[in-house]
Amino acid sequence: MGYLDAASTEPLHPAARDAMVAALDAGWADPARLYGAARRAQMLLERARAEVAELLGARPDEVSFTSSGTQAVHLGVLGSLRGRRRAGDRLVAGAVEHSSVLHAAEVHERDGGTVETVGVDLLGRVDAGAFAEAVSRPGTALACLQTANHEVGTVQPVEEVTAACRAAGVPLLVDAAQSAGRLPVPPGWSVLTASAHKWGGPAGVGVLAIRKGVRWRSPYPEDERERAPGFENVPAIVGAAAALRARAEEEAAEGPRLSALVDRIRAEVPRLVPDVEVVGDPDHRLPHIVTFSCLYVDGEALLTELDKAGFAISSGSSCTASTLRPSHVLEAMGVLTHGNVRVSLPRGVSEGDVDRFLAVLPDIVRRIRSTLGVH
Incomplete structure (x- = not known):
């Protein structure tokens, strides 16, 4: 996993x-x-x-x-x-x-x-x-x-x-x-x-x-x-x-490493998946979090398919993920709320984990969209 x-x-x-x-x-x-x-x-x-x-x-x-x-x-x-x-x-x-x-x-x-x-x-x-x-x-x-x-x-x-x-x-x-x-x-x-x-x-x-x-x-x-x-x-x-x-003692080394992986996800996801909006400040941000939203995609379906592919990831507000309510954060920002994914990297995550995530994401989004008649 x-x-x-x-x-x-x-x-x-x-x-x-x-x-x-x-x-x-x-x-x-x-x-x-x-x-x-x-x-x-x-x-x-x-x-x-x-x-x-x-x-x-x-x-x-x-x-x-x-x-x-x-x-x-x-x-x-x-x-x-x-x-x-x-x-x-x-x-x-x-x-x-x-x-x-x-x-x-x-x-x-x-x-x-x-x-x-x-x-x-x-x-x-x-x-x-x-x-x-x-x-x-x-x-x-x-x-x-x-x-x-x-x-x-x-x-x-x-x-x-x-x-x-x-x-x-x-x-x-x-x-x-x-x-x-x-x-x-x-x-x-x-x-x-x-x-x-x-x-x-x-x-x-x-x-x-x-x-x-x-x-x-x-x-x-x-x-x-x-x-x-x-x-x-x-x-x-x-x-x-x-x-x-x-954690504080490790952060001098681990923080920049995670931040570089997040930069890669921020750059690669919109290149690999059409109609995606990466949200949040690209520079003044926490080192381990990146969030993006996919048009024409149901967030719950996306999380389910990612789970089947071996990834534990959340969508929208962690406290409203089990409801049908959109994230109050994304609504306040005025950005896309559909098909939202928050990737947050733990201590020790490998570059290979990120590679594998970027490899499976495009096909999962394509399949979900195709079930809705979106190509």
Whole structure:
């Protein structure tokens, strides 16, 4: 199987596996207790917290672990809005944010808040000027912007937006799920979220970092004082920290290699397949993601045929792939939404995997089109 869906889940890094196996024996106890086994678990937990904090540019006491990146986003958005109710009820977000941000925004609206969505250009980049204007309006409590888009890979102008938020006195939540471990985390954020399985850590570990001085109040019941209450999965958190460290150390070599393979796919797909639109910024992008859309092709049929040919690939939004709804990202960009394919290259993917994908794709698209009477 050629696995080309790393934007959904990066395969478990060997460093994570080794760290988790070691921590299963030493970190099984409840780190909140006082006996010896619990203290050992607590030591492992705090060591992992310090490592993740260092790699993300935070202080250890600013970092909490959640059960997923989605939970981290929900807690970050709703908790920040709740903590800043006296400042206002306006939320500003980019139009191509991950669905977890948009769903939290819908909850905020249902509770009486207001949401302003800032549009993007054809490459999927948010309009920094429009974003700055939006956050400067009275009553803005929070702004949200991803570091890079999860579907098309376009890097967002986080530093420009950060400066605008700072000038307006508005905290900025930065969703770094796709870029953590691949690109440096932009400075100046107020709240940061990430997800371990995107960088080769185990599934079930999210990161929520909240800067000191940022007002935040839990959306959970009043007696829950922790940001993410519950029993931490210490072995998984230890594995997540080990994977993030390893991924960051490998990126100097692996990032350019993957980026060159993506450049090849971007160039070859429209040459080999007629009526194809490659989307996203060709230059200012994540190193491992390329997305294209095929006219006269059903996306689900295309994925099914690629699966039969031995390729695991996603189409459109990873959170709406099982529905008939078009990708909100592609719609916001104003580009073709039909027959969409997101190729995302995992660590260690070979040039041969890319060669094989490019070899089978044209015939698969031709056969699907022929069933619809398109030649």
